[in-house]
Amino acid sequence: MPMAGDDIVALIVAGIPDATVEMTDLAGDGDHWAALVTAESFRGLPRLKQQRAVYAALGDRMGGVLHALQLSTAVPQE
Template sequence: MPMAADDIVALIRAGIPDAEVTITDLAGDGDHYAARVVSESFRGKPRIQQQRAVYAALGGRMGGELHALQLTTAVPD
């Protein structure tokens, strides 16, 4: 069963409370999303650690409920 964009946002914000999350449904099928996650907690961390924090917040749903996620992380300007 596909995962709703709102559910993805909620999971990320639960794991990274200060996150600004923007989700785009890439295929219109609820299975392929792009996410942009901006958080001060990413400051000073390499991109791989930033992305791992997002995947940890998703709690193992990647590859299951959430089929594909194009992920971009950043720190606030």
């Protein structure tokens, strides 16, 4: 069963409270997602650490119920 975009957003925001998440359904099937996660807490972190923070927020769902996520991270524009 695919994971709903709103559920993905909720998990990310629960783990990264200052995050803003933009979800895109890549295939229109609710199973292949792209996420742009923007957070001030990412400032000064290398992109790899930013992405690891998102994956940590998703927990064991990544690679399980959520198997297709194209992830981009950013810091807010000043």
